[in-house]
Amino acid sequence: QSALTQPASVSGSPGQSITISCTGTSSDVGGYNYVSWYQQHPGKAPKLMIYDVTNRPSGVSNRFSGSKSGNTASLTISGLQAEDEADYYCSSYTSSSTLVFGGGTKLTVL
């Protein structure tokens, strides 16, 4: 199972919006509405930000939103804040009953 494809890095200024893409295949992202997004700060454990493409766990800011079109899922962060600077990973359920992660995207808040 190949890793999902994410851009290595994205950046934005405080207050702006950014979008991170996550591209897979019809056997994972495109075949199921089971895409999750994780935020990871350096030296910390990942934190679940979005599950099932669009849903936010309790306590996650509504500045974070998810969507999907075909084989590509996206995470949008609006009103960028300094504390959003982190690595972001997507994951998807696959037709092999496994999970696959993306390679990760480093978000820099300028």
Added chain:
Amino acid sequence: EVQLLESGGGLVQPGGSLRLSCAASGFTFSRYAMSWVRQAPGKGLEWVSAISGTGGSTYYADSVKGRVTISRDNSKNTLYLQMNSLRAEDTAVYYCAKDEYCSSTSCSPANWGQGTLVTVSS
């Protein structure tokens, strides 16, 4: 409050074995599927394995299938990962996670421990 505490990591020679443990508290352990996810130094996340709440169903990544066994002891609220025939590429921080938001087929690892480092080197 959900707490997950991994242990058992350390330095092991190539070809060796190691058993990781994850002690869970703050929730009814037997009701939740659990996962192991690893992260090689400076690299991204890699899903390793998952197990249902009863332990009756297990799932593995191709990269570890046949070398790794996931199990759980619901009487001890503990998750395990037995790793055999270890390779240098197995070097990583291993996280255990409580799966939530489950559908009929998929869950999301939602609560994560702080991880335990496994180093495979001679």
